Amino acid sequence: MINLAIFVSGGGTNLENIIRHFAPNPDVRIALVLSNRADAYALVRAKRHHVPSVVVPRADFAREEILMPLMRQYDIDFIVLAGFLLMAPDFLIDAYPRRIINIHPALLPKYGGKGMYGHHVHEAVKAAGEKETGMTVHYVSNVCDGGEIIAQFATPLSPDDTPDDIAAKEHVLEQKYFPQVIEQLLNEL
Numbered sequence: 001m002i003n004l005a006i007f008v009s010g011g012g013t014n015l016e017n018i019i020r021h022f023a024p025n026p027d028v029r030i031a032l033v034l035s036n037r038a039d040a041y042a043l044v045r046a047k048r049h050h051v052p053s054v055v056v057p058r059a060d061f062a063r064e065e066i067l068m069p070l071m072r073q074y075d076i077d078f079i080v081l082a083g084f085l086l087m088a089p090d091f092l093i094d095a096y097p098r099r100i101i102n103i104h105p106a107l108l109p110k111y112g113g114k115g116m117y118g119h120h121v122h123e124a125v126k127a128a129g130e131k132e133t134g135m136t137v138h139y140v141s142n143v144c145d146g147g148e149i150i151a152q153f154a155t156p157l158s159p160d161d162t163p164d165d166i167a168a169k170e171h172v173l174e175q176k177y178f179p180q181v182i183e184q185l186l187n188e189l
Helices: 015-023 039-047 064-073 090-095 119-126 163-187
Strands: 003-010 028-035 054-055 078-081 102-104 132-139 149-156
Touching: 003 015, 003 102, 003 163, 015 028, 015 163, 028 039, 054 163, 064 090, 078 163, 102 163, 119 163, 132 163, 149 163
Parallel strands: 003 028, 003 078, 028 054, 078 102
Antiparallel strands: 102 132, 132 149
16 A cells, blocks of 8 residues: 655645545555645545645744654655645655655746746746647656656647636646556556
C-alpha cells in the first residue's frame, strides 16, 4: 500500500480528480490532504470523500518539528502538490527524494518561478502571444518550478483566446493527464 499526501491551497479540482482516479486501486490510498489555508475549498472536497485533512498555516509549514511528525503519523510515502502555493522546505525534499511532485499550468521552463501561478500564468501566456500552452509535472526541488521535468502535455491556442480560455484549455489537460502521471510514478516505486 502506497500512502499519498496531497498538498493544496485552493479549490481542489485536481485533488478530487486524483481521489476519484485512485478510489478503485487497492494499492494506493490518499492518506492525507494538507492545506496551508483553512478556507481552501479543497478541504471540503477531502471531507466529502472521507479523506483525513489537516491545516498547517504558512507560519508553521517550514517547521520540521510540526510537518515531519504529520508525515510519519499518516505513514506518507509520496507527496503530490496540487495547486499548493508554498515552497517545500529543504528538510521535506531531503526526506522524500524524487517522491514529491508538482503540477504547473504552463510548459516549463517558460512562465515558472515566484509569482507565476494560476491566472498569472495564463495572463502571461496570452500577453506573449503563445501559440500553445500546457501543463508540466515536475519533481520538487529547492528552486521554484525548477525541478526535473517528468511530463508535459500541450494544447494549441488561438489568437482570440482570453486568459480564461487558456486556463480552461490547460485545465482539461490537468484533469486528463495528472492522475495518469502520478500512477505511472507510483508504479515505478
